[in-house]
Each structure stands twice: as C-alpha cells, then as structure tokens.
C-alpha cells in the first residue's frame with residue numbers, strides 16, 4: 001500500500017522542489033558573488049523587507065487556489081496605512097486604530113466575496129472595483145502623505161530578536177506567523193481543503209455537498225484580512241500613510257504565488273511555495289542592490305523572466321500528470 | 329415508523345425550451361431498492377436533482393419521512409439524510425483519493441485534520457469493495473471505473489436513510505457491479521432505501537424491488553419488479569405496444585463483406601507500460617470488436633491507433649501505405665475518427681451548443697480556414713439529431729444541459745460527421761437507453777455495409793457479439809486471441825477472456 005518514498009520525490013511536489021532549487025541557486029549565486037551575502041543579517045533582512053509582500057501573498061494564494069484573483073490587495077495596504085496614519089494623528093487609541101484598520105480590509109474582502117458569489121460577477125471585475133474603491137477612500141482621507149509620529153510606531157523598528165549579526169524584526173515575525181497560519185489553514189482545516197475543492201471543480205464541490213458559497217466568501221475575506229495586516233506592518237517601514245503607496249503590489253503577490261507553484265487555474269498551490277516565491281523575488285532585489293550598477297528595471301526584468309520560466313515549468317508538470325498512464 | 333420514506337407529488341420542472349418534468353409522482357418505501365427508469369432525456373436525473381436541491385422545482389411537493397422538505401443544495405439534502413451519486417462522476421481530480429472520500433467530514437485531532445487517520449480509513453472503506461490502491465495518489469490518476477467506485481463509496485459512507493445512485497454502473501465491469509450490489513443489499517437489510525437508475529435491464533431485474541418509469545418528463549407508472557418481464561418494461565420505457573417490439577432484437581450477426589484489402593494494418597505496435605506489442609487488421613466493411621476486461625488494453629489500443637498516445641514501436645499501414653500517426657490531427661487527416669470513452673473529460677465542450685459540438689471534428693479536419701457556414705452546420709446538426717434521435721430543444725441548446733445519454737450521442741455524431749473511413753468507437757452506448765442502443769448498433773452495421781471500417785469497444789459482450797465480424801480478445805494489455813464470423817459467441821468470448829486470466833493488474 002502506501003509505499004515509502006524517502007528519496008523519491010512525488011511528482012506532485014515537483015513544482016515546490018523546483019522553486020526551492022531556484023531559491024538555493026539564487027542564494028548561492030549571491031553568496032559567491034558578494035562578500036557578506038551569506039550572513040544571517042542579509043537573510044533576516046530578506047524576511048523583513050519582504051514581509052508586506054509575503055503576508056499579502058498568503059491571502060492571494062488562497063484566492064488563486066480557489067480559482068479567483070484579488071486585485072484589491074495593494075490598494076487595501078495603502079488605505080490601511082492611511083487609516084492608521086489619519087486616526088493616529090487624530091489622537092485615537094492604538095488598539096482602536098488597529099481594530100478599525102484590520103476591519104476595513106477584512107470587511108471589503110467579505111463584501112467582494114459576497115458580490116462575486118451572489119451576483120455571479122467575475123472576481124477580476126469585482127476586485128478591480130474594490131481596488132478603485134480602496135484607493136479612492138485613501139485619497140478621500142488625505143491627498144498628501146500623512147506622517148505617523150506616535151512612539152508606538154517609531155519605536156517598533158527597534159523591537160526584535162538578535163540572531164548573529166542580524167535581527168528577526170517584528171515584520172519578519174509577522175510574516176512567519178502568517179505563513180504558519182496560512183499553512184495550517186491550507187493543510188489542516190476543512191475550510192482550507194474546501195478551497196482546493198472549489199478551485200479544482202466548483203460544480204463537483206457543490207454536488208459533493210461542500211459549503212461552496214461560504215468557502216468562496218471566506219477566501220476573499222481572508223485575503224482582505226491578510227492585506228490589512230500587511231498594510232499595518234507597512235506603517236512600520238514608511239511611518240506614514242500615502243495614497244499612492246504599494247502600487248502594483250497585487251502583481252508581485254500574484255507572482256509570489258505563481259513562482260511558488262500555485263496554478264492560476266485553481267486547485268493547486270502551497271503556502272510554503274508562496275513564501276519561497278516571495279523570497280525569490282526578494283533575492284533578485286537584494287542581488288541587484290548588492291551589485292549597485294544594475295538599475296531597478298533589472299528587477300522587473302528578472303522577475304518577469306522567472307515568472308515565465310515557472311509558468312512553463314507548470315505547463316510541463318500539468319501535461320505530465322495528465323498524459324501519465326491511468327492506473328488501474 | 330410506517331408510511332413511505334419519500335413521496336414526490338405533482339412535481340414540475342421547466343427549463344427554457346423543455347419541460348423536463350411534468351406532473352411527476354414518485355414514492356419510495358422504507359428498505360427498498362427502487363429502479364428509476366426511462367429513455368435518455370426522460371427526466372430521471374432532473375428528478376433526482378430536484379429531490380436533492382441542485383434544481384428548485386417549479387411546482388409540486390416533496391415529502392420525506394412525513395415532512396415536506398425544500399432542499400436548497402446537495403449540502404442541505406445531505407443534512408436531511410439524502411446522499412447522492414450523480415450521473416457524471418463528480419469528484420475532485422486535484423485531490424487525493426482519500427480526500428475525495430473524506431472531504432467535508434475529515435477526521436480532526438488537536439492540530440486540525442488528521443491525515444493519517446483519514447488515509448487509513450479511506451483504505452478501509454475501499455477494502456469493502458476489494459479496491460487496493462494508494463489512497464494518497466491524486467484521484468485524477470486513476471481510471472473512471474475507480475473514480476466511480478470512489479464516488480459510490482463516498483455516498484455509502486454517509487449512512488443516510490436515502491441513497492440515490494444515478495447510473496452508477498455505467499463504467500463498471502461485472503465484478504465491480506456485483507460488489508456494488510452486495511453493498512446495496514447490505515444497506516437495504518439495514519433499512520435504508522435506495523433509488524437506482526440504470527439502462528441495464530439485467531441489473532434492474534437483479535437488484536430492484538419496484539420500478540418507476542418516466543417517459544418524456546411524465547410519470548408512466550410504478551410496478552413491482554417480479555411482476556414484469558423485460559419486454560413489458562421495454563414497452564413501458566419506449567411507449568410501444570408489445571407487438572411493435574417484435575423485431576426489436578433483430579440485428580443478425582454481421583457477415584463478411586468480402587473486400588480483402590486492408591484498410592488499416594498494424595504490426596507490433598507498442599508503448600512501454602501502456603500496451604504490449606499487438607497486431608491488428610481492419611478491412612473495409614469490417615466491424616472489429618475488442619473484448620476484454622477493464623484494464624485489459626481496449627482503450628489503450630484505441631488511443632494508440634488514433635495517436636492520442638504515441639506508439640513507441642511497430643508499424644501502421646493505412647490502405648497499404650506506411651504512416652506514422654503521432655497526433656489525433658494526423659489521424660483525422662487520414663480519415664480516422666475516435667469517439668472516446670470518457671465523455672466528460674475528452675468529449676463534450678461545455679459552453680458550446682449542440683451544433684458546435686457536432687461540427688467540431690469536421691471543422692478540424694477541414695482546417696480553420698475553411699469555415700463551415702452556419703447554414704451548413706445547422707443542416708449537419710439536424711441530420712444527426714434526427715439520425716441518432718438526440719433529444720434537444722434545438723441545435724443551439726448548450727450541450728451541458730442535454731441529458732447524459734444525449735450528450736453521448738452528440739459525441740458519436742461529431743465523429744460520424746467527419747465521414748471517416750475508419751471509425752473507432754469506445755463504449756459508444758454507455759449510458760444510452762435500450763431503444764437508442766439498438767439504433768446505434770444498427771447504424772454501425774449500416775455504415776460498415778457502406779464500406780466504413782469500424783473498431784468497436786464495449787464492456788457489454790452481447791453487443792460486441794451482435795455487431796462484430798471479427799473479435800480480438802484482450803488480456804493484460806495483450807491481444808491473446810482472435811475470433812472470426814461463426815466462432816463469435818458470448819460463451820466463447822467469456823471463456824477466452826477468462827482463460828488463465830489473472831486479472832489483477
């Protein structure tokens with residue numbers, strides 16, 4: 001029966017393994033090319049610098065696995081930060097501010113999910129509208145940048161756990177926590193498995209008696225929550241709210257998921273892969289920053305090439321599993 | 329207790345262009361197995377979907393256990409105590425076998441879903457059906473038969489008071505049907521009631537206590553199974569008097585046409601781990617049957633011939649010329665056609681109309697530059713709708729809204745429309761009602777008389793016998809024998825298939 005596979009990697013895990021190998025190769029490349037690259041500090045900074053992206057990508061992964069897409073995440077981050085900035089400036093209590101900030105993104109996600117489910121509108125359209133709405137709200141709150149001066153935020157960057165010459169910062173901890181939560185939901189809860197079911201075949205999921213409506217709404221709600229958390233973390237870096245912040249981050253989040261092996265058609269994906277996808281994008285940025293002579297557009301170029309490569313890899317993978325001889 | 333378990337009164341269901349159910353009644357006693365019968369498109373699946381909340385009825389009442397119910401979804405129906413296996417296998421090919429069995433009710437521990445227990449239980453559940461497979465593999469990697477068994481096992485596991493099985497046996501072989509029946513009898517003894525839909529008359533007579541017949545969306549009647557003969561039932565199904573049915577069974581063993589030229593000649597074709605080397609010949613006017621158990625290589629041969637799987641060795645001659653068919657497109661260009669077994673995955677294109685589905689292969693054959701005009705398309709579609717009596721509200725009805733059997737006919741029509749010289753049909757009558765089955769068999773014989781070569785795959789040996797003039801016997805992915813003309817009989821084929829057969833693959 002269940003054959004032990006010790007060294008034999010199951011075909012299903014291939015995309016994840018491939019992503020991991022790419023990550024190692026990139027990391028090794030950085031290490032060989034630049035002194036100080038393979039230090040705890042650089043690695044921990046990688047986590048810190050990509051926490052916002054990674055946390056957002058966790059929610060995005062669920063959405064994509066369910067067969068949908070969420071374009072509103074970047075806007076929600078920016079607006080969440082704006083809400084934090086404006087309310088803090090108005091002298092409100094921190095707990096209250098955080099609650100409101102998290103509620104905003106979560107509620108928006110919930111409403112978008114409802115729209116998608118009950119009005120049978122494509123997620124692309126609904127979340128695009130959600131994106132415009134969130135950005136609009138950000139501008140309504142303030143057209144310019146609103147600084148955050150409260151000590152809770154300005155002191156946050158000093159919090160962390162020292163490891164070697166680096167520091168596990170609060171954003172990095174938040175990222176790891178969200179990855180853990182995401183992993184747990186995706187592997188260990190019925191809701192998580194239902195997300196895979198809905199993305200695999202919605203009609204079948206309905207006929208199998210799974211709560212498809214609730215699942216789909218919950219997926220967008222969770223994504224909204226993730227981007228709200230990301231937005232909150234974002235304030236620690238920028239110490240301000242700004243309506244134009246996190247532009248295009250939704251695309252990077254999608255890229256994280258896809259590089260990590262999540263299929264855009266739904267039904268397949270892993271949170272661990274998404275973390276790797278995020279870190280790979282981060283590595284590309286770091287390597288280019290270390291080099292110093294490449295300009296920023298190289299980042300996009302490399303990420304783009306990487307993305308294409310991964311999509312090709314997935315095609316091969318999907319084709320491979322389909323054409324494989326059916327077993328009796 | 330006492331009283332009926334389920335009563336359906338005066339139910340109506342109207343779709344745009346079709347009244348699928350009109351004033352239908354249905355009653356189910358406790359502890360009985362009840363056959364629901366009717367031709368393709370009679371409304372069986374629709375009735376089931378109304379009972380289980382997939383569709384909302386337009387009028388009528390449904391009473392379960394003395395209480396009127398208004399199911400709004402399969403989830404709701406499950407909560408009311410109704411579990412269902414729908415006609416098309418509806419499972420999740422992207423998840424493991426174990427998950428498909430357990431999803432929605434996975435065992436949980438302190439840290440969420442307990443995968444170990446889940447996998448162990450899944451293996452245990454399948455053991456009841458003597459299925460020994462790796463339950464952690466993706467379901468999509470297994471054959472349709474296995475998938476169908478998994479779907480059945482999942483429904484049985486719910487232990488509901490009412491179990492509904494909509495054509496559960498269409499992809500199963502005799503062994504597997506027997507295993508299913510064993511489980512059904514066990515449930516019946518425990519007092520569960522079962523609604524069972526099938527087009528196999530033998531199965532209905534073997535397992536059911538009573539039968540309800542629908543025709544054209546209307547209730548025809550309810551009968552105690554022992555009080556009926558097969559002919560009675562067929563006449564009720566088709567709405568014909570017994571006299572009209574006299575020549576019902578009259579296709580004679582097909583005879584040689586005497587053309588000696590080989591249409592297609594295969595020597596030593598093979599693919600590792602897929603099919604062992606085999607030789608096969610089809611002449612003009614031949615109907616060549618492939619008989620063997622599930623997994624013996626029938627479908628594999630059709631795929632290799634048609635280029636859906638690339639052969640790794642051997643030669644293929646079409647009309648004396650050596651050709652290399654490594655893609656279906658090439659095969660189509662050489663006037664081959666394959667009507668596949670798995671209609672849901674490889675067959676119908678959802679979202680397209682009946683007309684578009686019918687002309688699809690012909691359009692591919694002609695190339696996309698030679699557009700077939702809508703008028704021509706409609707003409708063609710109407711021709712085949714008539715020829716195969718496809719029940720549809722018009723050529724433009726979306727294919728996914730056709731009944732299961734009628735979808736199957738559309739697939740056949742698609743390949744007939746290409747007017748092939750060699751037609752390969754894999755289970756062409758699966759899920760098709762008795763009347764239409766006979767029509768299709770007749771049609772195939774007719775086409776062969778006009779010179780078409782046909783490769784005919786079917787799990788129903790009776791059908792193979794009836795139509796073929798040559799039969800290849802398959803075992804374990806090998807062709808192990810050949811029967812010609814007079815030698816072909818059900819008896820002989822059965823013996824040959826089973827000969828020193830170890831059928832564990």
Ligand SMILES: Nc1ncnc2c1ncn2[C@@H]1O[C@H](COP(=O)(O)OP(=O)(O)OP(=O)(O)O)[C@@H](O)[C@H]1O
Pocket residue numbers: 343344346347348366367368369370371372373374375415719720721728729730731732733734759
């Ligand atoms: N969603 C739908 N939209 C429009 N018409 C439909 C829909 N579902 C079913 N029909 C029509 O209702 C009729 C009854 O279909 P149904 O699937 O109930 O037949 P069936 O008795 O199950 O046949 P089969 O033996 O082929 O499975 C058919 O004419 C079919 O085309």
Ligand SMILES: [Mg+2]
Pocket residue numbers: 372373374415494731732733
């Ligand atoms: Mg049906």
